[in-house]
Amino acid sequence: MFELTAAVRAFAEERDWQQFHTPKNLAMALAGEVGELLAELQWLTPEQSEAVMRDPELGPRVRAEIGDVTIYLVRLADVLGIDLVEAARDKLADSARRYTVEAARGNAAKIEAPPTS
Template identity: 70%
Template sequence: MESIEELAGRLREFAAERDWEQFHTPKNLAMALSGEVGELVAELQWLTPEQSVRVMDDPEAGARVRAELGDVFAYLTRLADVLGVDLLEAAADKMAEGALRYDAETYRGSARKAPPLRHTGTS
């Protein structure tokens, strides 16, 4: 299994071999990512909640969802690479922030939104 860094390198090479770096601006990659997320959503859109949980049990629907997840991940990885963002670090930071905003005791079983964190630094 390859790492995110290895995948980013392969995607970078793939784009370079095709002279696509000129098109892989953050704006274009974010737009492409959004389109792929839309395609993933379309695969789940009309399913009931129960069907969506079991979508991978259907070989055809599961293959389509898997393919769309692959597209989303590839575009996200490429965008992060172009911007110089470490996705694992960014996700870890968001998890730490979420733990502060949503303590388990208060938010267990609740879908309500927490207020934004107050930053204690001076501006």
């Protein structure tokens, strides 16, 4: 992850884009790219969406949009000083506590987080 973060940072610095890479702007750009990814999958059936990477036209477009999403997410985490892998591991551990195997297996219902004091 460090190499990708450094490459994305260098890309922005070479173009003097740091001035535009505020957390707000990056989050908005990330949302836009997620929207473009959604647009590629929007009208597919569940079966078509599962097979999308085998489609010679759609597969590369989905891959490119996921690349864009990843780049903006990595850049946002970098600007905010967040270790993306550590944040994901922490969130996964929290989700494991909230969504125990017994309570969540085969069930997509949201489980409310316990109140914080």
